[in-house]
Amino acid sequence: MKATSIADAEHYLWGHACDGWHLLATDDLSVIEERMPPGSFEQRHFHTRARQFFYVLDGEATLELDGTIHRLRRGDGLHIPPEVAHQVRNNGSDDVRFLVISAPKAHGDRVAAPLAFGAS
Known part of the structure; x- marks a missing residue:
């Protein structure tokens, strides 16, 4: 280990x-650091x-988590259960950096979801 x-x-x-x-990629646990520039977003999925x-x-x-908008700032975290649609965006003017911790790994376990009401 290192x-x-x-x-x-x-x-x-x-x-x-x-x-x-x-940062860690095993079948039962994944830790990823991500960087999103201003204006970027991911596809809504679960x-x-x-x-x-x-x-x-x-x-x-x-x-956006199951139709509810959460604004997460430095030091904030949010749990996303399985089967719950979500989408992360950077609506700010600076890069956002965050950790995504998944158990088990989320790669290969992604299903596209329609946009939430009022989302773009």
């Missing part, structure tokens, strides 16, 4: 200019098995 950081973790791109780093915890490191994330 310490890890975004400097040596597996990097990937997603969405429109968003970054992700696999996971059939994985539960997730989003924890904001810097900036402010807007997370």
Whole structure:
């Protein structure tokens, strides 16, 4: 075992200019640090098995969870149970950085969901 950081973790791109780093990638637990530039968002979706915890490191994330909007600032976190539709956005003017902790891993367990009423 060794310490890890975004400097040596597996990097990937997603969405429109968003970054992700696999800090821990096992079948039963995933820890990813993500960066979203201003104006970026992910597709609304849910996971059939994985539960997730989003924890904001810097900036402010807007997370829609089952039709309710949550504004998460540095030091805030939110649990997302399996089968609950959600979408994260960066509506701010600065990058947002956050951790996504999933158990079991969420990769391969993603189902597209329609937009929530009034969402864009």
